[in-house]
Amino acid sequence: MKLLSRIEEIILLSIWRLGDRAYGMAIREEVIRVTGKKWLLGAIYGPLGRLHKNGYVLTSRGEPTSERGGRSKVFYRLSQEGIKALREIQQVNSIIWNDIEELEFKEE
Amino acid sequence: MNRNTIKPPRIAARILEYIIQKDIRYGAMGDLEEQFFLMEQENGLLRARLLYWKQILGALPYFIKNAILWSFVMFKNYFKTTFRNTTRHKGYSFINLAGLAIGLACTLLILLWVKDELSYDRFHENGKNIYRIMSYGTRYMIEGFDGTPAPLAPAIKAEAPGIVNYARFSDVPKLVVRYGDKVFYENRGLIADPSIFEIFTFPFVQGDPQTAFTQPLDVVITETMAAKYFGEENPVGKTLEVEGRPAAVNGVIKDIPHNSHIQFDFLTSYEFIQKVSGYGTSWGAFNFVTYLQLEENRDIQEIAKNITAVADKNNCPQVKDGVEFRLQPLSEIYLDSRAAHRNYIKVGDRKYVYVFSIIAFFVLFIACVNFMNLSTARSATRAKEVGMRKTVGASRRQLIMQFFGESLFLTSMASVFALILVSILLPAFNQLTGKSLKLDLIDIQMVLGLVVIVFLTALTAGSYPALYLSAFKPVKVLKGVFKSEGKGQTFRRILVVTQFSLSIALLIGTSVAYNQLRFLRNAKLGFNKENIVYVPIKENIGKRYDAFKAELLNDSNIHSVAAQYYLFAEDGPFRSTDYDWEGREEGQEQDIILNLVDYDFIPMLDLELVAGRNFSSEYATDATEAYILNEEAIKEMGLEDPIGKYFSYGKRKGTIIGVLKDAHFRSLHVEIEPHVFFYLRNASSATQYGVVMIKINGQKTEEAFATIQGTWEKINPISPFEFHFLDQMYDNLYRKEKKIGTILNAFTLFAIVISCLGLFGLASFLTEQRTNEIGIRKVLGASETGIAFLLSKQFTKWVIIANLFAWPAAYIVMNQWLRSFAYRINMGIWLFVFSGLLAVGIALATVSFQAFKTARANPIDSLRYE
Numbered sequence: 001m002k003l004l005s006r007i008e009e010i011i012l013l014s015i016w017r018l019g020d021r022a023y024g025m026a027i028r029e030e031v032i033r034v035t036g037k038k039w040l041l042g043a044i045y046g047p048l049g050r051l052h053k054n055g056y057v058l059t060s061r062g063e064p065t066s067e068r069g070g071r072s073k074v075f076y077r078l079s080q081e082g083i084k085a086l087r088e089i090q091q092v093n094s095i096i097w098n099d100i101e102e103l104e105f106k107e108e
Numbered sequence: 109m110n111r112n113t114i115k116p117p118r119i120a121a122r123i124l125e126y127i128i129q130k131d132i133r134y135g136a137m138g139d140l141e142e143q144f145f146l147m148e149q150e151n152g153l154l155r156a157r158l159l160y161w162k163q164i165l166g167a168l169p170y171f172i173k174n175a176i177l178w179s180f181v182m183f184k185n186y187f188k189t190t191f192r193n194t195t196r197h198k199g200y201s202f203i204n205l206a207g208l209a210i211g212l213a214c215t216l217l218i219l220l221w222v223k224d225e226l227s228y229d230r231f232h233e234n235g236k237n238i239y240r241i242m243s244y245g246t247r248y249m250i251e252g253f254d255g256t257p258a259p260l261a262p263a264i265k266a267e268a269p270g271i272v273n274y275a276r277f278s279d280v281p282k283l284v285v286r287y288g289d290k291v292f293y294e295n296r297g298l299i300a301d302p303s304i305f306e307i308f309t310f311p312f313v314q315g316d317p318q319t320a321f322t323q324p325l326d327v328v329i330t331e332t333m334a335a336k337y338f339g340e341e342n343p344v345g346k347t348l349e350v351e352g353r354p355a356a357v358n359g360v361i362k363d364i365p366h367n368s369h370i371q372f373d374f375l376t377s378y379e380f381i382q383k384v385s386g387y388g389t390s391w392g393a394f395n396f397v398t399y400l401q402l403e404e405n406r407d408i409q410e411i412a413k414n415i416t417a418v419a420d421k422n423n424c425p426q427v428k429d430g431v432e433f434r435l436q437p438l439s440e441i442y443l444d445s446r447a448a449h450r451n452y453i454k455v456g457d458r459k460y461v462y463v464f465s466i467i468a469f470f471v472l473f474i475a476c477v478n479f480m481n482l483s484t485a486r487s488a489t490r491a492k493e494v495g496m497r498k499t500v501g502a503s504r505r506q507l508i509m510q511f512f513g514e515s516l517f518l519t520s521m522a523s524v525f526a527l528i529l530v531s532i533l534l535p536a537f538n539q540l541t542g543k544s545l546k547l548d549l550i551d552i553q554m555v556l557g558l559v560v561i562v563f564l565t566a567l568t569a570g571s572y573p574a575l576y577l578s579a580f581k582p583v584k585v586l587k588g589v590f591k592s593e594g595k596g597q598t599f600r601r602i603l604v605v606t607q608f609s610l611s612i613a614l615l616i617g618t619s620v621a622y623n624q625l626r627f628l629r630n631a632k633l634g635f636n637k638e639n640i641v642y643v644p645i646k647e648n649i650g651k652r653y654d655a656f657k658a659e660l661l662n663d664s665n666i667h668s669v670a671a672q673y674y675l676f677a678e679d680g681p682f683r684s685t686d687y688d689w690e691g692r693e694e695g696q697e698q699d700i701i702l703n704l705v706d707y708d709f710i711p712m713l714d715l716e717l718v719a720g721r722n723f724s725s726e727y728a729t730d731a732t733e734a735y736i737l738n739e740e741a742i743k744e745m746g747l748e749d750p751i752g753k754y755f756s757y758g759k760r761k762g763t764i765i766g767v768l769k770d771a772h773f774r775s776l777h778v779e780i781e782p783h784v785f786f787y788l789r790n791a792s793s794a795t796q797y798g799v800v801m802i803k804i805n806g807q808k809t810e811e812a813f814a815t816i817q818g819t820w821e822k823i824n825p826i827s828p829f830e831f832h833f834l835d836q837m838y839d840n841l842y843r844k845e846k847k848i849g850t851i852l853n854a855f856t857l858f859a860i861v862i863s864c865l866g867l868f869g870l871a872s873f874l875t876e877q878r879t880n881e882i883g884i885r886k887v888l889g890a891s892e893t894g895i896a897f898l899l900s901k902q903f904t905k906w907v908i909i910a911n912l913f914a915w916p917a918a919y920i921v922m923n924q925w926l927r928s929f930a931y932r933i934n935m936g937i938w939l940f941v942f943s944g945l946l947a948v949g950i951a952l953a954t955v956s957f958q959a960f961k962t963a964r965a966n967p968i969d970s971l972r973y974e
Contacts, residue, residue, distance in 0.1 A: 024139030040166040041140055049132040059135065068142045074135025 004089045007047045008056075010034060012086050015057060015076050023062070023073040024048075048076070056082035116144045117157050120164045140164075182506075183513075189493065190514045197489075200482050201518075203869040207862045208522035208565065211475025213529040214858050215561060217537050218468035220530075220545045223553075225456050228367045228442035232309045234401055237272070238438040239408070241398040241415065245431030252446045254453075255394035256433070260419055261301075264400075267421075268414035273401040275304040279450045280376065281796040284646055284827050286349040287337040291828050293644070294333075298372035298452045307401045308370070314344045315359025321377035325350065328359040333373045351795070352647070366544065369442040372452050391424040397450070400435070408435050460848060467852075470610045471859050472561075476569040477607045478866030479515065481600050483573035485873050487580075494577055495585035507578035515570025516563070523562045540850055572599065601906055604867065608910035608947060609917070611863045614856040616918035616943040620935055621849045624926060627933045628842050634771025635713040639806040640834040643816065645671060645791055645798035648824035653791030656800070656823045663815040665805040668712045671788055673704035674797035676773045677837060687784075689745055689764075690754040698745055700737075701781055702757065704788035710736070710768070712803050720751040720766030723787050731787045733762030739770045741782030757784065772931075775841040779930040801834065860947070864954045867903060871955040875899055875962045886967040892960070899959035900952055907951040911944040918943075 004012065014030035015022040028044050051057045058079045061072040078086070124140070125133065140163060147156035194201045232238060241260070243253045261274035280297030304310070305317035312320075313331060320328050327348065334343040334357075348355045355376070364371055389395070402411065412434045419427040427433075436444065443458040483490075497507060531547055538545055548554055576599075643649070649656055657669045674682065681701045709715075710722045718739060723730045735755045742750050750764045770780045788794060804812035813831075820829045839846075875882075882895055890898075919935060926932040 024135055025142055028139075041136065041143065041163045042166050042168075045132055045136045052132055065142075068138040071134065071138035071141065073138060073142075074132075 003092065004085050008051055009089050011044065011047055011051065012056060012078060012082055016078055020075065022076045055079055056085055116141055116160045120161050124164045186510050186513055190517050200486065200869055203865045204479050204482055204518060205522050205525065207475040207478040207865050208519055209525035209529060210858055210862055211472045212523050212526035212565065213533065214471040214855055215468040216526060216530045217533065218464050219557065221541060221543065222461055222465055224367065224543055224545055225443065225461050228369055229438050231365060232438065234307060235438055237402050237404060238307060239400050239402060239435040240441055241400065242434050242436050243394060243431055244434055245426065254397045256396055256398045257391045257394055257424060258389035258396050259391055261398045263422055264415050264418045267418050268411065270403045270406040270411050271400055272403055273303050273307050275301045275307050275399050276396040278396050279452050282644060283351050290337055293828060293830065294373060295451060296371060296373035298375050300375055302377050307399060310361050310364065313360045313362055320359040323356060325353055325355040325376065326358045327355045327374050327376050328361055329357055329374045330361055330363045332363050334360045369454050370452060371454050391422055392426065394426065411435060467855050471855060471862065472565060474607050474610055474859055474862050476565060477603045478862065478869065479569035480572045481603055481866055482869050484576050484600060485870055487577055490577055491580055491585040494580045495582040498582040504578050508574045511574035511577055512566065512570045516566040519562050519566040519569065523558065541847065604906045605910045607863050607866065608907045609913040611859050612910055612914035612943060612947045613918040614859050615947055616914065616940055617922055618852050618856045619939055619943055620922040621852055623939065624929065624933050625842060625845055625849050628776050629839065631776060631931065634769060635715050637834045637838055640801050640803050641831045642675065642799040642801045642834060643820065643831045645794045645800055646827045648826065649800065650792035650795045652823050656819060659819045659823065660802060660815065663812065665808040665812040666815060667803040667805065668708045669800060669802050670708035670712045671706045671791050671794065671798060671800050672709060673788055673794045675799050676703050684757065686758050688756045689747065691747065698782060700741055700784045702784050705785050706788050712801060715771060716769040717766050718769050722766060731789050734765040734787060735762055736766040736768060736785045737764060738768040738783045740780050741784060742767055744782050776931040777929055860950060864950055867951055868954045868958065871903055872958045875958050882962055883967040892963045895963035896956055896959040899962065900956045903955045904948060904952055907948050915940050
């Protein structure tokens with residue numbers, strides 16, 4: 001299996017954290033919050049689409065609202081595959097960070 | 109604020125909708141719109157809009173990259189599939205490619221030709237305001253004749269509104285032109301009003317159009333003619349000698365472009381007419397072609413009516429009798445084949461432009477049919493692929509695109525071969541058509557045309573396979589129950605029948621044309637044109653004609669010598685209605701072609717006299733009073749027992765001494781007309797168009813030619829010597845038809861080759877499919893010929909059916925063509941049968957080659973086949 005990219009990882013984790021409130025706008029805000037950078041919605045939707053295509057996330061629709069031009073919110077949640085993929089990346093992360101105790105910028 | 113009225117920018121939404129992946133589109137659009145409203149409430153509409161745009165534009169690069177990546181991946185896959193399919197089935201690919209390449213090459217050649225035919229006279233700056241006056245009148249049987257009387261143009265310019273300028277044209281006979289020791293015959297001369305240079309765009313290289321014609325004999329010549337006589341010298345101010353008279357060269361113009369219907373090498377002004385030429389300039393003499401430049405946006409009908417009215421007011425006799433004038437736009441003149449009788453006019457024929465365009469379309473269609481047939485016939489091999497693609501999620505649209513892409517790819521490949529083929533064939537084609545066409549790939553029009561043709565071909569060829577193949581049900585084909593039977597087969601049969609109908613129709617057309625041309629060549633004209641050569645009556649030949657004749661007759665290889673006022677067979681004969689005869693009814697007029705000949709004319713041509721006698725020197729009055737007419741003239745005049753009756757032409761009163769049996773003096777396009785002959789007393793009066801015919805010993809031509817040349821140089825050393833054969837001149841009357849016939853032959857051949865290629869491909873494929881069946885048949889005792897017959901039968905059947913469609917179509921078209929000849933062959937049924945049998949034979953040979961191969965195969969191999 002392919003490893004997740006960083007943005008995919010962040011998005012998946014955001015969805016996890018948001019639970020049943022995870023729709024596009026909320027995901028974007030969460031991503032902005034954890035990264036501290038501005039993200040365009042489009043930049044979220046690219047990877048999100050890919051995740052959806054690969055079956056890491058599942059979707060469901062809420063009630064239509066007028067703010068959305070009569071459209072329903074599309075909520076995302078993790079699939080089994082998605083959880084597996086997250087675990088895997090977590091493992092990789094912990095391994096690669098494992099023996100690094102202190103990351104300091106040393107001047108030589 | 110009302111929520112419903114505030115919407116995110118629609119264009120931006122559309123862009124997003126278009127580029128975003130389908131599965132996340134819904135959610136994304138909703139989120140964006142929600143964000144838009146939040147922003148709108150917090151920061152106002154403008155900020156919200158800007159943000160929305162920013163969101164979308166910011167997302168663009170990613171989505172575009174994504175889209176390109178995926179379409180490229182698929183493209184690579186399609187390309188690979190196409191390539192594999194092409195290389196795996198080399199035979200079929202070859203047939204497809206070859207068919208399309210030949211078809212495209214034919215189409216390109218014809219389109220080059222058509223493009224050239226349509227390009228005439230487009231270079232004149234005033235082009236769209238230039239018109240030619242045409243005469244119409246049933247009484248004189250002139251339907252679209254370009255002659256008009258000389259005083260007409262000045263009169264209408266003075267009296268009718270809307271006319272800016274006029275120029276009258278007339279042709280010049282072949283002239284001897286001399287400069288220093290250079291002497292040539294020039295027959296590309298033109299007489300015109302100097303205003304020709306104001307109306308038409310024939311730019312001057314040297315000299316000034318305003319002052320080009322100060323004397324009646326002044327000439328303007330083309331660069332080519334200037335180089336011929338003056339070489340490096342400056343031609344302006346020099347003097348040429350034209351028929352012994354000095355003619356000052358006052359200007360040099362650029363060579364006339366090949367795509368001009370007006371063609372000339374030298375131009376003399378209208379003044380030339382009065383001084384030198386014998387053309388009548390009265391209101392009754394329709395000797396001039398008139399071109400008008402009109403004011404912009406004038407009502408053409410109105411002006412034409414005014415022209416007729418002016419002529420009527422001036423008592424133009426023909427107009428009094430019902431002739432009327434109409435105007436023809438410059439753009440239509442070249443393709444109007446009616447006026448071919450003037451040596452400065454070059455004409456094409458609209459009919460042939462249509463016919464050739466249709467043939468080009470047919471040939472290309474036949475090639476497309478091959479492609480369709482082979483693709484659908486071989487659909488079984490592609491069915492699994494289609495099934496697979498559909499299973500993994502290809503939409504029907506994608507599949508259609510894939511197959512179109514495939515046909516586009518193959519057509520593009522074919523077009524490359526076609527271009528190579530065209531550049532190889534072009535010199536031969538040019539020779540055939542007498543054109544100098546070029547394959548110009550820098551020409552935008554040309555390239556665009558090519559691209560359009562390739563696209564259309566790909567679309568036609570690929571449409572049916574694309575729709576047919578993409579409709580397969582994956583479950584069925586993957587299970588293996590798929591058979592290429594049913595609908596596809598019927599469609600293929602229809603296509604093959606269409607294809608062969610077209611080919612057979614072309615074949616019939618070709619053989620009718622061939623037979624008609626052979627008929628024209630071998631037709632009994634009613635006189636003997638063999639072993640007769642003719643030389644022009646020029647300068648001393650006219651003055652010392654008797655000496656020339658006597659000298660020639662000293663050689664026993666020269667049988668007889670006869671002069672005439674003009675060559676009788678040539679188009680543009682001398683006509684008159686100025687005749688009177690015994691018993692003529694009041695007001696009865698007869699148009700009779702006249703010619704002046706000497707004593708030996710009738711015996712030389714073996715013309716038969718049905719009554720009376722030939723001109724003879726024994727009767728002193730023959731030279732001044734005798735007339736010989738042909739049967740047609742006698743019949744038209746209504747004379748009974750004509751010999752000895754009174755007849756006159758103008759002031760020359762006399763009697764009829766002989767009646768000639770009708771003979772085809774002119775082209776077989778026209779019916780036999782009334783002719784009258786009288787004695788040519790003075791050969792030097794015939795220096796414009798006159799010829800001396802010399803009948804020679806067919807066995808000793810070399811000696812005879814030597815004598816003729818020797819005598820010419822002795823009597824007339826000042827003019828260049830040239831001679832022609834009478835029978836060749838007759839052949840040349842049908843030059844156009846001969847050319848067309850050859851072109852038709854070539855394209856018919858191509859059409860048949862392409863059809864047979866397709867049939868061969870189809871036959872071999874379908875035969876291959878029946879390998880098992882044939883194996884079993886053989887095991888059970890079927891003979892080889894029996895099997896071959898069985899296999900050939902089905903195809904032959906289609907070709908025979910094709911005949912049913914081809915025959916009536918070909919009959920209608922060729923009947924129309926034959927009508928342009930007054931004398932024509934009957935399209936006997938055998939012509940059709942022969943063409944049909946030929947097509948069946950060719951098809952049978954094509955199919956049976958494959959059939960026999962299969963039939964002869966060892967049944968063991970064939971049974972192991974599947």
